[in-house]
Amino acid sequence: MSTAASDTSRRVAVVTGASSGIGAATARALAGDGYDVVLGARRVDRLEALAAEIGGRARQLDVTDPESVDRFVAGLDRVDVLVNNAGGAKGLATVADADLDDWRWMWETNVVGTLRVTKALLPALEASGDGLIVTITSLAAIEPYDNGAGYTSAKHGQAMIHRTLRLELLGKPIRLTEIAPGMVETEFSLVRFDGDADKADAVYSGLEPLVADDVAEVISFVASRPPHVNMDQIVLKPRDQASARRNIKTG
Numbered sequence: 235m236s237t238a239a240s241d242t243s244r245r246v247a248v249v250t251g252a253s254s255g256i257g258a259a260t261a262r263a264l265a266g267d268g269y270d271v272v273l274g275a276r277r278v279d280r281l282e283a284l285a286a287e288i289g290g291r292a293r294q295l296d297v298t299d300p301e302s303v304d305r306f307v308a309g310l311d312r313v314d315v316l317v318n319n320a321g322g323a324k325g326l327a328t329v330a331d332a333d334l335d336d337w338r339w340m341w342e343t344n345v346v347g348t349l350r351v352t353k354a355l356l357p358a359l360e361a362s363g364d365g366l367i368v369t370i371t372s373l374a375a376i377e378p379y380d381n382g383a384g385y386t387s388a389k390h391g392q393a394m395i396h397r398t399l400r401l402e403l404l405g406k407p408i409r410l411t412e413i414a415p416g417m418v419e420t421e422f423s424l425v426r427f428d429g430d431a432d433k434a435d436a437v438y439s440g441l442e443p444l445v446a447d448d449v450a451e452v453i454s455f456v457a458s459r460p461p462h463v464n465m466d467q468i469v470l471k472p473r474d475q476a477s478a479r480r481n482i483k484t485g
């Protein structure tokens with residue numbers, strides 16, 4: 235599964251959800267910055283292709299499965315940066331019409347998944363002497379929007395884990411940065427709409443969304459700050475989007 239041996243002299247960055255979108259772009263950016271990147275996701279074929287391209291290490295990871303997380307972290311002797319990126323949305327429904335399985339998926343993936351991986355890697359991040367946890371939340375972690383409660387509640391939950399850790403880790407050598415993007419064109423909407431490409435494309439047509447590299451460049455900048463500088467929260471939106479509820483199409 236692993237495509238390259240680790241080199242203990244290089245800083246190690248773990249990126250969850252590295253098989254597509256923001257995670258893949260981040261893995262590529264951090265490898266370009268000289269990190270030994272460990273890529274985790276369920277679609278191992280994609281991870282292996284990217285790992286081979288950037289000289290990283292591919293490891294199967296399902297953040298909703300405790301045994302998968304145990305296997306993923308086993309043998310990761312050094313971890314300097316953790317990017318909690320694995321996540322997403324399922325469906326767009328009012329609370330009245332909520333699909334409980336969709337809600338469970340969103341909470342298991344974004345909230346409990348982030349907790350599982352972070353908890354497992356905290357000792358290694360502290361041992362690094364200059365650890366960094368970047369968590370990709372969302373505008374959905376800042377404000378509600380119609381039909382979005384499953385996702386906005388999960389992203390608020392994920393954000394609270396991250397923001398609480400910022401308090402609990404004070405005095406330890408671990409920095410924490412929350413990145414809250416608005417609309418980024420990735421596979422996010424394809425997943426949200428169960429593979430319906432027309433519905434997914436409609437989300438981004440008529441405006442210019444962010445692309446995954448826009449977010450990855452910010453993460454690369456955050457990781458390059460000196461150890462005493464903590465960038466707490468970065469909200470990143472397309473110019474065409476003013477809030478989770480307003481963009482140039484909605485007026």
Ligand code: NAP
Pocket residue numbers: 250251252253254255256257274275276277278295296297298319320321322323343347370371372373414415416417418419420421422423425446
């Ligand atoms: P994406 O292209 O769908 O990527 C999602 C990644 O998460 C994939 O690599 C997927 O890999 C991984 N993933 C999903 N479930 C997983 C699981 N159980 N275990 C491990 N990995 C899992 O979407 P994206 O836009 O890049 O999303 C990345 C993060 O940004 C998410 O947390 C999302 O909520 C957040 N975000 C996205 C936007 C946006 O507009 N796109 C805006 C704000 C925040 P596998 O399917 O291979 O496991």
